[in-house]
Structure formats: structure tokens, C-alpha cells
Amino acid sequence: MSVRVLEALKAKFGDAVLETHSDFGDDTAVVTPGKWKEICRFLRDDPSMAFDMSVDLCGVDYPDRDPRFEVVLHLYSVGKRHRLRLKSRVGDAEGDGAEIDTVADIWIGVNWYERETYDLMGISFKGHPDLRRILMYPEFEGHPLRKDYPANKTQPLVPYRTEEEAGLTLEKQAPFGADEGMPFGRRAWGSDRGES
Amino acid sequence: MEPIDLDLDENELELPSEPMHLNMGPSHPAMHGTVRIVLELSGETIVKSDVQIGYLHRGFEKMCERGTWTQVFPYVDRLNYVSPMLNNVGYALAVEKLCDIQVPDRCQWYRMILGELARISDHLTCNGAMAMELGAFTPFLWYIKAREMVWDILEEETGARLTHSFGRIGGMASPPTPALKEMCREAIPAILKIVEEGEGMLLKNRIFIDRLENIGKITGPEAIALSWTGPCLRSTGVAYDVRKAHPYLKYDEVDFDVPVGTRGDNMDRFLVRLGELRQSCKIILQCCERMADDGPVNVDDPRVILPPKEDVYTTIEATIQHFKLVMEGAKVPKGEVYSYTEGGNGELGFYLVSDGTGTPHRVRIRPPCFPITQGLSDLINGAMLSDIVPTFGSLNMIGGECDH
Numbered sequence: 001m002s003v004r005v006l007e008a009l010k011a012k013f014g015d016a017v018l019e020t021h022s023d024f025g026d027d028t029a030v031v032t033p034g035k036w037k038e039i040c041r042f043l044r045d046d047p048s049m050a051f052d053m054s055v056d057l058c059g060v061d062y063p064d065r066d067p068r069f070e071v072v073l074h075l076y077s078v079g080k081r082h083r084l085r086l087k088s089r090v091g092d093a094e095g096d097g098a099e100i101d102t103v104a105d106i107w108i109g110v111n112w113y114e115r116e117t118y119d120l121m122g123i124s125f126k127g128h129p130d131l132r133r134i135l136m137y138p139e140f141e142g143h144p145l146r147k148d149y150p151a152n153k154t155q156p157l158v159p160y161r162t163e164e165e166a167g168l169t170l171e172k173q174a175p176f177g178a179d180e181g182m183p184f185g186r187r188a189w190g191s192d193r194g195e196s
Numbered sequence: 197m198e199p200i201d202l203d204l205d206e207n208e209l210e211l212p213s214e215p216m217h218l219n220m221g222p223s224h225p226a227m228h229g230t231v232r233i234v235l236e237l238s239g240e241t242i243v244k245s246d247v248q249i250g251y252l253h254r255g256f257e258k259m260c261e262r263g264t265w266t267q268v269f270p271y272v273d274r275l276n277y278v279s280p281m282l283n284n285v286g287y288a289l290a291v292e293k294l295c296d297i298q299v300p301d302r303c304q305w306y307r308m309i310l311g312e313l314a315r316i317s318d319h320l321t322c323n324g325a326m327a328m329e330l331g332a333f334t335p336f337l338w339y340i341k342a343r344e345m346v347w348d349i350l351e352e353e354t355g356a357r358l359t360h361s362f363g364r365i366g367g368m369a370s371p372p373t374p375a376l377k378e379m380c381r382e383a384i385p386a387i388l389k390i391v392e393e394g395e396g397m398l399l400k401n402r403i404f405i406d407r408l409e410n411i412g413k414i415t416g417p418e419a420i421a422l423s424w425t426g427p428c429l430r431s432t433g434v435a436y437d438v439r440k441a442h443p444y445l446k447y448d449e450v451d452f453d454v455p456v457g458t459r460g461d462n463m464d465r466f467l468v469r470l471g472e473l474r475q476s477c478k479i480i481l482q483c484c485e486r487m488a489d490d491g492p493v494n495v496d497d498p499r500v501i502l503p504p505k506e507d508v509y510t511t512i513e514a515t516i517q518h519f520k521l522v523m524e525g526a527k528v529p530k531g532e533v534y535s536y537t538e539g540g541n542g543e544l545g546f547y548l549v550s551d552g553t554g555t556p557h558r559v560r561i562r563p564p565c566f567p568i569t570q571g572l573s574d575l576i577n578g579a580m581l582s583d584i585v586p587t588f589g590s591l592n593m594i595g596g597e598c599d600h
Contacts, residue, residue: 024293024533053420055536056562060549072547074534074562078420078436085534109423112570120257135250135599144258151258 002082003027005049013039028085036071036088037101043075043084044106051075051084054103057113059121063147066093069123071100073110090123095146102128120145215243220584222251227588228325229595231569233576240581245573252595260559264525265291266365268559273359275561276597278321279314279540281350284363289444290535290546291365294528299367299495304445305487306372309380310353310362312476312483316387317346318540318592319427319469319476326466326589327398330407335394342390345383352379365526366501367494377484384477395470408463412575412587415460422574423567426542428591431468432460438538450482465590500526525554541565541592565591565598 006020009029016035021028031039043051055074062068067089075084091098102125104111114125115134122143125131133140142149221232230251236244256275260268272283285307292299299307324339347357353373354360362369398404414424416432429436437454439447455471457464494501502521507514530552536545545562568591575587 023531024296026532026534028532052417054423055543056423056534056545056547056560058547058560060558060560072560074545074547078434081441083534107423108421109567109570112566116566133250134248135253137250144255147261149258151255151262 002080002084005043005082005084008046008048009039009043012042026085027083028087030087030089033071033088033090033100037103037106039086040073040103040106043086050077050080052107053078054107054110054113055083057103057110057117059117059123059145061121061145061147063093065089067091068093068095069098069121071117071123073103095122095148098123099126100124101126104128119143122146218581222248227329227585229588229593229598231588231593231595231598233572233584235581237581242576242579242581242584245576247569247573249569249595250599252599254596254600256561256600257559260556262555264554265528265556266521266525268556269363270359270361272363272561273361274596275563275600276318276540276544276565276594277358278594279318280358280360281310281314281354281362282318282537282539283544284360285311285445286535286537286539286544287546288363288365289537290533290548291528293535294531294533294548294550295365295500295526296529297366297495297497297500300492301446302372302488302491303367303493303495305483306368306493307363308445308447308450309372309376309480309483309487310350312480313346313350313380315476315540316473317343317350319473320346320387320391322540322589322592323466323469324394326586327394327404329585329589330404332398332401332404335397338390338394342387345387349376349379349383352376364494364501366497371493372487374489377487380480380484384480388474388477391470391473405463407583407586408466408590409461410459411462411579411583412590413459413461414571414575418574419460419571422571424542424571426539426564426568427468427472428465428568429542430454431457431464433458438536438543442536444537446483446486447479449486450479452479452482462586462590527552527554528556536562539564541568541594541597561597561600563597563600565593569593569598 003022006027006029010017010020013035016032016039018030018032043049053076055076057071057073060070060072062070069089069091071088071090073086075086088100090100100123102114104114112134114128115131117123118125118131119133119136120143136144140155216237218235218237219232220235221227222230232248234246234248235242256271259271268287269284272287273280275283320339320343324336328336350360351357353376354362414432416434419429419432420434425436433456435454435456440454452475455468455475457468498517503514503517508518528550530550532547532549534545534547536543542564543562544564547560547562548556549558551557572588572591576584
């Protein structure tokens with residue numbers, strides 16, 4: 001981690017850098033979402049920054065804050081061996097309008113991370129080439145890593161249908177009823193058939 | 197009788213040439229890990245591919261937000277289930293960074309020994325499975341035999357073969373057994389011998405070499421842009437190893453090399469793993485020399501470490517402390533931290549956000565497999581269908597880690 005990076009960021013972008021800190025030795029800069037892409041491009045291309053590897057990108061949900069979400073990007077420079085955490089805050093208290101520019105065209109490795117953040121946290125990335133769900137299935141509703149998504153909620157892959165909707169009656173569901181499992185234990189076959 | 201094809205036009209004989217769609221996976225006999233690859237084929241050449249993951253998604257990050265910080269350990273075991281001890285150590289180091297705790301020297305050496313044993317198991321499994329998928333079943337069995345020796349040691353130490361749950365915040369679940377050093381010194385020459393024998397079978401085999409060399413090539417800058425780390429990045433010639441670049445534990449005090457490749461193809465990835473395995477053996481032997489036979493393993497900090505059992509049963513203070521640590525969890529200071537270690541497949545990062553309570557606000561894992569699997573599509577586009585199997589094998593995608 002390098003404090004010089006933070007100094008250079010503040011000197012170049014001024015007000016766009018909202019706050020910086022180096023808690024626990026991790027240099028962190030919080031920037032406005034409007035300048036997100038420009039700052040990322042600067043960090044990669046400037047020879048004194050040379051952040052050529054995007055280590056990680058994720059979202060964090062702070063339900064009490066406004067803006068509610070933080071997009072957290074961890075960068076590393078293989079040549080210079082310094083690291084930076086870049087954050088930006090998006091979305092209102094309801095979780096709407098969580099949108100930020102994609103940086104998948106700056107580091108191609110971010111592509112799946114952005115898909116994952118969209119999938120699990122519901123932050124969409126403007127201009128992303130292929131913003132689909134990645135870990136959950138396409139029919140899944142909601143974004144599971146949001147704090148207001150119940151941890152024990154279940155979702156069927158196919159929407160739940162009652163028997164009438166599905167055109168089924170109980171008799172047709174052989175060999176046992178809707179809520180019955182297979183009986184445990186050995187069945188006395190002979191008594192069923194009326195034999196001794 | 198005249199020939200049948202007498203009046204056939206040459207052009208009419210051509211086969212239809214529109215691309216064919218093929219689904220590989222999610223469960224494929226020649227691939228380890230549950231992944232689905234949707235392929236667009238022209239003949240046997242791959243035109244386009246779409247790698248789809250998520251079949252092993254278990255909501256790891258969501259589960260972590262429900263329990264205490266210590267209760268995350270069993271979950272991290274199940275991320276990379278081939279080298280769970282490395283995940284344990286990585287997560288423990290992350291929480292300790294947040295708590296500003298430095299574990300005693302003996303524990304650091306102990307963690308290194310166990311971690312490197314896990315790395316040996318990881319690389320043996322990857323290389324063995326890759327050979328098996330190419331039809332070489334014997335080396336696989338031999339490598340699994342060697343892995344069994346590693347697991348025997350880990351079982352002796354932790355009580356479990358696969359999911360140890362052995363790490364703790366500020367130490368380990370129990371101190372090293374008296375037989376640890378002896379077991380390591382006995383097992384390592386045997387493992388190296390088996391590795392050498394397996395290597396001799398594979399690296400002189402024309403079929404094996406032909407299917408690996410110059411297949412799945414990637415250059416260093418491309419791999420960096422894809423966020424690759426670990427053996428896959430080092431096979432391209434970029435010598436980035438977290439243990440060397442940003443040493444943690446006692447890695448700056450041991451002597452080891454970072455094997456690198458030159459071409460970045462499947463063969464290089466195979467050889468880099470074999471080289472790393474030998475380095476791990478070297479590290480373990482050095483750790484055995486340096487680790488003290490007695491002394492504390494757990495940090496002396498009642499905020500995170502459970503009191504001794506005899507005190508819990510005899511004094512009220514220890515009972516209360518035990519109760520609070522188990523029920524409420526260790527209070528981790530407010531803040532956020534990113535801690536990274538060298539896992540089996542590369543940089544294993546944990547980004548932790550704490551709100552000052554005993555439950556994590558956010559546990560984000562940076563799985564090394566995730567970006568590596570992302571790069572699979574680039575590697576196989578333009579290659580032949582049969583190249584998928586060795587390429588996928590050499591990337592060592594671990595479903596539990598990649599899909600969280």
C-alpha cells in the first residue's frame with residue numbers, strides 16, 4: 001500500500017475524491033461515482049500508478065446510509081507492488097438507482113466481478129458488455145446479499161403452482177399423495193393383498 | 197452397372213457448415229468441478245464459448261453474516277475443499293489484522309507447516325486429476341497415494357481429513373502433536389519419490405506432452421489483465437507470489453524459490469505446480485527445524501481466545517467469558533480490511549467489514565479460481581474440442597471456491 005497514490009489522486013482530482021484513509025495499512029480512497037471511470041483509467045495508464053491488476057470488485061450494503069451501497073475495487077500493481085482500495089457510493093435508501101459506470105473495458109478481469117456484484121447485490125454497471133446473472137439462475141428474483149433479503153427465504157426454480165393451476169388432482173399423483181413421502185420400514189405385502 | 201456418383205456435382209458433396217451448438221457439462225465425466233460450457237463449434241474447432249458457473253453456489257457470504265466471526269471457519273473449509281487449511285489460515289490472518297493481533301512464533305511456524313501440506317495436497321490433486329482426464333490413470337492413483345500421506349498427517353493433527361475447521365482467531369484449535377515433525381520428515385521423502393515416479397511416467401509420454409504443449413497459451417500481460425494469480429500467472433513468467441512479494445507469517449525467514457514458466461501453456465502450468473510442490477516440501481522441512489517444541493500457540497488475549505477448560509469449570513469469571521465468547525462472539529473492532537495470502541490457486545483475499553459487534557457485517561472472499569475460470573473462454577476459443585479437457589484441468593477450477 002502506498003500513501004503517495006492517495007496524494008496524487010487528491011492532487012489530480014480534487015473534489016472528486018471525497019475522503020481517504022489508511023486504516024489497518026490499507027490505503028483507501030472514496031470517489032464520486034461520476035468520476036469512477038475516469039479515475040480508474042488514470043490509475044491504470046499513469047506510469048507512476050500503473051495499477052495493471054484489478055484484484056477484486058464487490059459491493060457492500062449499508063442499509064442505514066444514504067447512498068446505501070458501496071462499490072469496492074481493490075487494485076494492485078504487479079510492477080510497483082502497491083495496492084489501493086477505491087470505493088464509490090451509489091443507490092438510495094430503497095436500493096434503487098444503484099448504478100455506476102463499468103470498468104470492464106479498462107481491466108477485462110473485472111467483467112465477472114461486476115456480473116457477480118450485479119447478481120448478488122443489485123448494483124448495475126452502465127456499459128457492461130454482458131450483464132447477466134452469474135451465480136444465481138436467471139429466474140431468481142431479488143438480490144440475495146442485500147441486507148433486506150431474508151436469509152432463510154426460498155425460491156422455487158419454477159414458480160409455485162397449485163394443483164388446480166397445474167391441472168392435477170390428487171388421485172393422479174401416483175404413487176403417493178402430495179405431502180406424503182415413502183413409508184419407512186418393510187411393508188407387509190401379504191396383508192395388503194388379503195393373503196395370509 | 198454404372199457408378200452411383202457419376203453425375204454428382206463436387207459442391208453438393210460438402211457437409212453443411214453452419215456452426216453447431218454443444219453443451220459441455222454441468223456434469224461432465226472428463227472434467228472435475230461442476231461447470232457448464234456452451235460451445236459453438238465449426239467442425240471440431242471452437243468458435244465461441246460461454247462458461248457458466250454457479251452450480252455450487254451455497255450463499256457463503258450470506259451465511260457468514262449470520263453467525264459469529266469464529267463460526268465462519270467451517271464455511272471457509274468448504275471453499276477450496278482440496279486445501280482447506282490454507283483458507284483457514286487466510287481467514288484467521290484477516291480477522292487478526294482487523295483485531296491487531298500477532299500470533300506467537302510457534303503458531304506462525306505451525307500454520308506454515310499445515311498450510312504448505314495443504315498446498316502439496318492441492319497441487320497433487322490438480323496434476324493427478326489432469327493426467328487422469330487425459331487417460332493416464334496410474335499417475336493419478338500414485339498422486340492420490342501421496343496425497344493420502346499428507347492427509348494422514350493433517351488427520352493426526354486436526355482430527356479431520358478434509359474439513360479441518362482448525363483455525364481460530366488468535367491461534368489454532370490445539371497445539372502441534374509431539375509426532376508432527378517426525379511425521380513430516382518421514383512423509384516428505386516418500387511424497388517426493390512418488391511425485392518423481394509419476395513425473396517420469398508422464399513427462400516421457402508423447403501423447404501427454406502433445407496434448408499439453410502449446411495448448412491453452414496465454415501471455416503475462418493478458419493474464420495480469422484477467423486478474424490471474426498463483427501458478428497460472430507464474431506459468432507465464434510473471435514471478436508474483438504473495439509469499440515473496442508481501443511476506444506474511446514467517447515466509448521472509450525461509451529459503452524457497454518461485455518457479456516460473458516461459459510460455460504460459462498447459463505444460464508450464466503442470467510443471468510450475470510440480471516445482472511449487474517441491475518448494476513446499478523444502479519450506480516444511482525448514483519450518484520443522486525452526487518451530488519450537490514448546491511454548492504458547494494461542495495468543496494471550498482473553499478478548500478472542502477461549503479460557504482453559506479447567507478454569508471454565510472452576511471459576512465464575514472464566515465461565516462468563518466462555519459464555520460471552522461463544523454466544524456473542526469475539527468483538528472485532530470497527531473497520532474494513534483486505535488481507536491476502538497465497539492460496540492453492542493464487543491470491544486468496546478476504547475483505548472484511550466489521551461494525552464492531554461479534555457478527556461480521558460483510559465477509560467477501562476473493563476466490564483465486566474465479567478470475568481464472570473467467571479466462572477459460574479466451575484460452576479455448578479457436579482451439580479444438582478435445583483441448584478443453586487438458587486446459588480446464590490445468591486451470592484447477594475448484595467449484596466450491598469459484599461459486600462461493
